Amino acid sequence: MAMSTEFDVKKLADLSDFEGSLAARVYQSLKQAILSLDAPPGVALRKPEMCTRFEVSRSPVAEAIARLSAEGLVEVTPQSGSRVCYLSLSDFHEAAFMRSALEQAAAERVAEVRSEADLGALARSMHRQKLLAADGAREEFYLADEAFHELIHAATGYARLSAQTEIVGLHMTRARRLLLPGQRRIEDTITEHQAIFDAIKAQDGAAARAAMALHLNQVTKLIDALSESQPGLFKP
Amino acid sequence: MAMSTEFDVKKLADLSDFEGSLAARVYQSLKQAILSLDAPPGVALRKPEMCTRFEVSRSPVAEAIARLSAEGLVEVTPQSGSRVCYLSLSDFHEAAFMRSALEQAAAERVAEVRSEADLGALARSMHRQKLLAADGAREEFYLADEAFHELIHAATGYARLSAQTEIVGLHMTRARRLLLPGQRRIEDTITEHQAIFDAIKAQDGAAARAAMALHLNQVTKLIDALSESQPGLFKP
DNA sequence: ACCTGTCAACTGGCATGTCAGTTGACAGGT
DNA sequence: ACCTGTCAACTGACATGCCAGTTGACAGGT
Numbered sequence: 001m002a003m004s005t006e007f008d009v010k011k012l013a014d015l016s017d018f019e020g021s022l023a024a025r026v027y028q029s030l031k032q033a034i035l036s037l038d039a040p041p042g043v044a045l046r047k048p049e050m051c052t053r054f055e056v057s058r059s060p061v062a063e064a065i066a067r068l069s070a071e072g073l074v075e076v077t078p079q080s081g082s083r084v085c086y087l088s089l090s091d092f093h094e095a096a097f098m099r100s101a102l103e104q105a106a107a108e109r110v111a112e113v114r115s116e117a118d119l120g121a122l123a124r125s126m127h128r129q130k131l132l133a134a135d136g137a138r139e140e141f142y143l144a145d146e147a148f149h150e151l152i153h154a155a156t157g158y159a160r161l162s163a164q165t166e167i168v169g170l171h172m173t174r175a176r177r178l179l180l181p182g183q184r185r186i187e188d189t190i191t192e193h194q195a196i197f198d199a200i201k202a203q204d205g206a207a208a209r210a211a212m213a214l215h216l217n218q219v220t221k222l223i224d225a226l227s228e229s230q231p232g233l234f235k236p
Numbered sequence: 237m238a239m240s241t242e243f244d245v246k247k248l249a250d251l252s253d254f255e256g257s258l259a260a261r262v263y264q265s266l267k268q269a270i271l272s273l274d275a276p277p278g279v280a281l282r283k284p285e286m287c288t289r290f291e292v293s294r295s296p297v298a299e300a301i302a303r304l305s306a307e308g309l310v311e312v313t314p315q316s317g318s319r320v321c322y323l324s325l326s327d328f329h330e331a332a333f334m335r336s337a338l339e340q341a342a343a344e345r346v347a348e349v350r351s352e353a354d355l356g357a358l359a360r361s362m363h364r365q366k367l368l369a370a371d372g373a374r375e376e377f378y379l380a381d382e383a384f385h386e387l388i389h390a391a392t393g394y395a396r397l398s399a400q401t402e403i404v405g406l407h408m409t410r411a412r413r414l415l416l417p418g419q420r421r422i423e424d425t426i427t428e429h430q431a432i433f434d435a436i437k438a439q440d441g442a443a444a445r446a447a448m449a450l451h452l453n454q455v456t457k458l459i460d461a462l463s464e465s466q467p468g469l470f471k472p
Numbered sequence: 473a474c475c476t477g478t479c480a481a482c483t484g485g486c487a488t489g490t491c492a493g494t495t496g497a498c499a500g501g502t
Numbered sequence: 503a504c505c506t507g508t509c510a511a512c513t514g515a516c517a518t519g520c521c522a523g524t525t526g527a528c529a530g531g532t
Contacts, residue, residue, distance in 0.1 A: 062450060
């Protein structure tokens, strides 16, 4: 079959990699596995298996799965089972729409209210991205990419914005893992980030919004192309 | 003291008013109480009290509080207690920012993709709002107001948008309860809704976005004025 | 009157016991 | 071979038991 229905719990990150309550750590470990597609869409999440894997009881596992269910990454059928949600093109589009709405608003606001310190942090991030791209450090560039967006969220002065943006965009983040970014896409990303940065520097809110919209729309284009070349990747 | 620290559990809605699992029902009942300010900010949520009130065990109550904590309505101090979050002007502004971002994007999209059926539903909603306003039915108008916004969310075709908008805007919704809308505000609301509707009808995305921004900004203005006239309502 | 150390009552986090609904394998009839 | 009724194994939901950390009242020293 095209998609495995089993899931090796050994791939789950150890709880010691996270902090907080046991339930919070189980949640983070599972979310990481789901978003990285290590836990493939459709796979059954067996609580007893998780309990032995993490060496915890069912309580923290149940709470973690309940939270993932509330966020739409896991679907729970009462008295039957829990499984990782299938990839869905409509879920992706919806997540992309909501995330884009929040990020456009954030970029526009940051352009208007940014401090010199914010601008400096963003400039350092741009510099770092270019260095990593030149080194071909793809994994680190991915992290720097995310960090750039988080810097923009932070510069709005809204503490919860980053977390909320992540939640509404979860289905986009997961689908994005299907794309293996080549050197070309990395360079395009930097160009798009540069446009956002320039608009923020110039305190041009409308331009920052437009540049952010353009940037996030690239992922949508790539996913749409992928779904056409590989029908069956996404559920109806 | 200005704000009660006790909370009469008798004000909680019965679980039979909701559907789903016990945990889901407890969650809805508590959320309703928090958003309506029946559960005043800062009040301690005592689990044993809830258990006797709802006649359930601690499990569903714990899950409900965990979810409210994840959404930011309740703050949990491990081994100490859980309390309803205090009203915060910054939380309000943040929620208003995020909700406005999503609603502006929704209004813009609906203006562009609306069907005739969508337009008809919105027109009926406008008509109903005017009738209720003429009757002075304030509580029903409040519900019709919310329904109008939900119709716009639904018309985007994005199934989760409405729920996500509600979540990111929770702190705005709660603070809004401090405002007792007079006849004047109701008429202003209708005027603002009409502007949104007209722009959607005219398929003018930019106008719909602007009208929605203007509409939601009114609440911010009123809350800001309230916080100035009554300092101490909001925590630092 | 004011600090301060003690301790009992309370809290949330976690482990575990129990139960009813779901499901899939399988036996038996067609 | 196919349909079908049965049932055992599994699941999630909920109840309950236990423990450690927190807190506030209070006694005793200053």
